[in-house]
């Protein structure tokens with residue numbers, strides 16, 4: 001008996017995200033990236049919510065390819081900063097995706113602050129035959145006062161999820177996916193797709 005994997009276009013330019021998501025979805029799903037469809041420009045993210053950006057990214061690809069696709073938009077929401085950087089997580093310190101500068105700015109803004117509570121929130125927007133579905137994943141944790149670890153990306157070296165003594169950047173991809181915002185959102189996506 002042969003089994004074929006289900007093809008989905010994933011609206012990301014972030015190679016770390018791609019490998020995390022592929023690991024959660026497993027071999028039953030074959031992910032394609034925008035570049036493989038000839039889309040090389042940066043996909044716009046101009047909304048002021050994670051929901052809006054996830055939906056915008058997925059629609060951008062669907063409008064150009066007509067393929068089933070999904071996008072993930074993620075933000076780090078820090079309690080003592082009123083939920084910042086939130087939807088601005090990628091461009092917190094600069095116009096680009098400068099992880100080191102973003103982490104430095106976060107530490108500066110939390111210098112002397114006792115309340116270190118934070119959470120990552122991921123919103124996934126799926127377009128299936130043009131119809132949109134959304135899935136959310138959240139992980140609560142705290143921001144430590146210096147970077148630890150070299151795995152993962154973004155704010156991972158500063159974030160310790162509740163129930164762990166390690167930052168996300170000290171975890172293997174499987175350990176991070178087991179508890180992370182993205183792992184949770186993508187498992188909901190997979191469950192939904194498998195039930196179709």
Ligand code: ITT
Pocket residue numbers: 011012013014017045072073074075076089090091097099102152153154155156168182
């Ligand atoms: P795409 O839009 O191309 O998917 P991106 O890196 O811009 O990639 P997001 O807009 O979803 O992704 O994420 C915004 C920022 O939030 C990202 O640049 C990281 O700094 C941070 N971030 C997202 N997911 C993260 C994670 O799992 N661990 C640590 N930081 C993360």
